[in-house]
Amino acid sequence: MSAPGRGARAAEVGDRVARVALGRLGEPGDPRIARLVAELGAPAVHAALLEQRDVCGVETDVAARLRGLDPETDLARAAAAGIRFLCPGDHEWPAALSDLDHAGALNQRGGAPLGLWVRGPRRLDELCGSGTGAVAVVGSRSATTYGTGVAGSMAADLAGEGVAVISGAAFGIDQAAHRGALSARGPTIAVLACGVDRAYPSAHRELLAYVADTGLVVSELAPGCAPTKLRFLARNRLIAALGRGTVVVEAAFRSGALNTANWASLLNRVVMGVPGPVTSAPSEGVHELIRTRDASLVTRGSDVLELVAPTGTVVPVTHRGSERPHDRLTERQQQVLDAVPVAQAAPASSVARTAGLAVAGVVTILRGLREAGFVEVGEDGWRLASPPAGGSAVAGPVLTAERQAGP
Amino acid sequence: MSAPGRGARAAEVGDRVARVALGRLGEPGDPRIARLVAELGAPAVHAALLEQRDVCGVETDVAARLRGLDPETDLARAAAAGIRFLCPGDHEWPAALSDLDHAGALNQRGGAPLGLWVRGPRRLDELCGSGTGAVAVVGSRSATTYGTGVAGSMAADLAGEGVAVISGAAFGIDQAAHRGALSARGPTIAVLACGVDRAYPSAHRELLAYVADTGLVVSELAPGCAPTKLRFLARNRLIAALGRGTVVVEAAFRSGALNTANWASLLNRVVMGVPGPVTSAPSEGVHELIRTRDASLVTRGSDVLELVAPTGTVVPVTHRGSERPHDRLTERQQQVLDAVPVAQAAPASSVARTAGLAVAGVVTILRGLREAGFVEVGEDGWRLASPPAGGSAVAGPVLTAERQAGP
Numbered sequence: 118m119s120a121p122g123r124g125a126r127a128a129e130v131g132d133r134v135a136r137v138a139l140g141r142l143g144e145p146g147d148p149r150i151a152r153l154v155a156e157l158g159a160p161a162v163h164a165a166l167l168e169q170r171d172v173c174g175v176e177t178d179v180a181a182r183l184r185g186l187d188p189e190t191d192l193a194r195a196a197a198a199g200i201r202f203l204c205p206g207d208h209e210w211p212a213a214l215s216d217l218d219h220a221g222a223l224n225q226r227g228g229a230p231l232g233l234w235v236r237g238p239r240r241l242d243e244l245c246g247s248g249t250g251a252v253a254v255v256g257s258r259s260a261t262t263y264g265t266g267v268a269g270s271m272a273a274d275l276a277g278e279g280v281a282v283i284s285g286a287a288f289g290i291d292q293a294a295h296r297g298a299l300s301a302r303g304p305t306i307a308v309l310a311c312g313v314d315r316a317y318p319s320a321h322r323e324l325l326a327y328v329a330d331t332g333l334v335v336s337e338l339a340p341g342c343a344p345t346k347l348r349f350l351a352r353n354r355l356i357a358a359l360g361r362g363t364v365v366v367e368a369a370f371r372s373g374a375l376n377t378a379n380w381a382s383l384l385n386r387v388v389m390g391v392p393g394p395v396t397s398a399p400s401e402g403v404h405e406l407i408r409t410r411d412a413s414l415v416t417r418g419s420d421v422l423e424l425v426a427p428t429g430t431v432v433p434v435t436h437r438g439s440e441r442p443h444d445r446l447t448e449r450q451q452q453v454l455d456a457v458p459v460a461q462a463a464p465a466s467s468v469a470r471t472a473g474l475a476v477a478g479v480v481t482i483l484r485g486l487r488e489a490g491f492v493e494v495g496e497d498g499w500r501l502a503s504p505p506a507g508g509s510a511v512a513g514p515v516l517t518a519e520r521q522a523g524p
Numbered sequence: 525m526s527a528p529g530r531g532a533r534a535a536e537v538g539d540r541v542a543r544v545a546l547g548r549l550g551e552p553g554d555p556r557i558a559r560l561v562a563e564l565g566a567p568a569v570h571a572a573l574l575e576q577r578d579v580c581g582v583e584t585d586v587a588a589r590l591r592g593l594d595p596e597t598d599l600a601r602a603a604a605a606g607i608r609f610l611c612p613g614d615h616e617w618p619a620a621l622s623d624l625d626h627a628g629a630l631n632q633r634g635g636a637p638l639g640l641w642v643r644g645p646r647r648l649d650e651l652c653g654s655g656t657g658a659v660a661v662v663g664s665r666s667a668t669t670y671g672t673g674v675a676g677s678m679a680a681d682l683a684g685e686g687v688a689v690i691s692g693a694a695f696g697i698d699q700a701a702h703r704g705a706l707s708a709r710g711p712t713i714a715v716l717a718c719g720v721d722r723a724y725p726s727a728h729r730e731l732l733a734y735v736a737d738t739g740l741v742v743s744e745l746a747p748g749c750a751p752t753k754l755r756f757l758a759r760n761r762l763i764a765a766l767g768r769g770t771v772v773v774e775a776a777f778r779s780g781a782l783n784t785a786n787w788a789s790l791l792n793r794v795v796m797g798v799p800g801p802v803t804s805a806p807s808e809g810v811h812e813l814i815r816t817r818d819a820s821l822v823t824r825g826s827d828v829l830e831l832v833a834p835t836g837t838v839v840p841v842t843h844r845g846s847e848r849p850h851d852r853l854t855e856r857q858q859q860v861l862d863a864v865p866v867a868q869a870a871p872a873s874s875v876a877r878t879a880g881l882a883v884a885g886v887v888t889i890l891r892g893l894r895e896a897g898f899v900e901v902g903e904d905g906w907r908l909a910s911p912p913a914g915g916s917a918v919a920g921p922v923l924t925a926e927r928q929a930g931p
Binding site for chain 2: 144182263266267317343344345346347350391392393394395396400401404407408413414415416417420454455456457458459460461463470471
């Protein structure tokens, strides 16, 4: 970029170059910059800032800093490292991000990103746009093995269905979500609060390299930039915006994952939470989200798909549990069985009265039920059969308990 | 009861006696009997059934059975055993039960009970009516230690606030709910599917005796009656009807506790569920209830109170977690702290630029933050302080993780 002489009117640079420069100037997610760019266009904002003068006619600090930048070299260096810079208008720019223009701000962060630095072989617009789109799976860094286990298998389920799993590459739930998607050979997107060439946390260098080899690593920060707390807050809005919905797996009351959930809510995305023991602190924030913020409870990938898929493309699954032996009885058999006492035996006449049926027919049915192992008969009459010795191992303790003590 | 001669017109007996007799005749929760009694009154139904003749003029089986009963002796024997029989119109009759008249049927059971056999020193109308009323806490017999622990402490919380805890005296969650209420010296009501003089399951003989000493044991079945599957289904509607709401703590997909929840829903009571690990079968039915039936997720007694208490009597509790050191910072201090890199140190000028503040002021603030232990300074500049060696034990791992890795 050629530096015009002092006092000369700043030449307008191209949109892409202006966006890189403005991105270098401020912090990501500054809603003032986003608003100006949306109204005037990046080149005009860039030019206006370059010309800023204080009362003595000296260029302002902002103008001086802007003049010191070299966005064209930034772009060339990034390209050499396999990193591309996406702008609105590019084919690969995800339409979903424009929702940020009108969503307002959280923690003084907001607005669409000026652009996105991207590494990886997949197309961001395709992963976020087609079919069921992408889903964010986020949660605590200080997760439990329960939480990471659920996040991993949920991510594997989703990625196995072709849904891209978005997360933040942090320890705990994020890591488990990316790994789950990778384990299913499915697409995954890591959205970072630092440059896409950096590994933060450094322990995830290999994980991020694997994500960049098969999915996408994305950031609105230029290569080389370090993470700050503010940048994590800004980053969270991108995770929420790129997904059809956000699933929070474990999050204590003050977890950053809840900030992502708040963004998802602000963006009218589906907000989902995976419950856990009420005695587990890392689940408290999720329960609060479901309890007071109308987040949907989800327990597995199919629950998530049902909520995020376009209407009519997924058949809702009602979990019913496995079939029980009772389910194969005729209505009449069921009626008689229901009338047999659970503990103290009763004569057939008493069973018949309870069932509201004739005694003769009931005796025939009781004999059939005895052959099938449902009831037993003794001197005192008929009663429900005791579960077989090994029965609980086969049928499960629930069935056994139901049989013993009624519904 | 004097037996009128054959062919003589049956004399109408009193309402209470007619209800005891009709209760002995059929199964509890027979919606046809309930409807007839609601329309014609128990004495008229009793008299009509006594007169039933088949085509040959011989009295029907029903009329013969009715004639063989001795409800007055039933009442006298019960009274001698400390058991009273409540009818609609009695002061102690809970108004809430009339909701069953219009709620329809489930599993061919429905309608208000003909009467209730009651043991115990408390008044049923008072426990179910005043203030926040009563709450049902139900769940699996095959519960986990997690489930019984949560049920027990939730019941203790509720009973400690004077809310009567209703349950079914079964193994598992029911038992834990009664015990929790008793441990808080609070009121509890056991609603049985057999006579209130019986112990079912027999292992709960002592528990039921304790409940009868301090709270109430209730059944629509006459003393001596044995439990059947049908009677459990009928009983569940009473548990749901007597409570302002029903909390399901653990329930597999086919658990009878879900039948109680369905009744609560049919009766426009608050339906609540306690979540658990999604990997735990006894929590699956509860998750399904929250996911597809709009049951409210609750995690502790105060959540339940908030939902069942009359509007305005309980202040909703938003769980926020404990205060963090950050919460005591000024807005300006927070702004500077947010701009300090988490990993790689940066000079004060860089922090100032990120924070959007003048360098001189930022240096002063950074020094204050260093004294307070939030940041540290080295040759390369400023960065967030490492958590103190013993810090995680004091502040908890979540706080530590948040500090290390941003929100």
